[in-house]
Amino acid sequence: MYAAAYQKQYRQQDVMNASPLRLVIMTYDLAIRACEQQDFTKSVRTISALRDALDLDYPEVAGGLFRLYQWCLDNIRKGDYASALLTLRELRAAWAATEQNITARSATLSAPPAYSASLGNILT
Numbered sequence: 001m002y003a004a005a006y007q008k009q010y011r012q013q014d015v016m017n018a019s020p021l022r023l024v025i026m027t028y029d030l031a032i033r034a035c036e037q038q039d040f041t042k043s044v045r046t047i048s049a050l051r052d053a054l055d056l057d058y059p060e061v062a063g064g065l066f067r068l069y070q071w072c073l074d075n076i077r078k079g080d081y082a083s084a085l086l087t088l089r090e091l092r093a094a095w096a097a098t099e100q101n102i103t104a105r106s107a108t109l110s111a112p113p114a115y116s117a118s119l120g121n122i123l124t
Contacts (some may be wrong), residue, residue, distance in 0.1 A: 021099050024050070028092035035076070035085045043076050043084070065091075 018026060027050055034042035051069040054062040068091065072084040 021095065021102070024053075025092060025095050025099060028088060028095065032085060032088050032092065035081045035088060038081050040076065043081070044073060047072050047076070047084075047088075 027046060031043060031046040031050065034046055047069050051066060051073075054065055056062050068087060072087055075081070075084045
């Protein structure tokens with residue numbers, strides 16, 4: 001009983017501290033699990049949340065994702081969870097790769113120049 005409570009608390013903290021990009025990936029994880037379990041209600045609810053969160057200020061990207069989400073929802077309604085899963089996994093992989101690129105880029109930008117240690121030795 002305590003383990004479930006701690007797990008729920010940990011999950012809440014994880015969500016509260018997540019970046020918007022990490023939240024998208026977490027939502028994909030939830031949608032994928034729901035499709036794997038063939039949970040119609042949770043699958044539809046989660047994919048609908050992804051669809052409804054699209055930023056329509058970027059119509060080309062949002063329009064493409066909207067159509068993919070609708071296609072997944074149509075497949076789920078037909079009972080074809082496998083097709084929806086394939087698409088969701090590919091989309092999740094793309095978002096995860098984007099997150100890794102952003103993380104690597106920000107680490108590179110915040111890292112001190114490679115010569116700073118040698119200059120530090122000279123200046124001291």
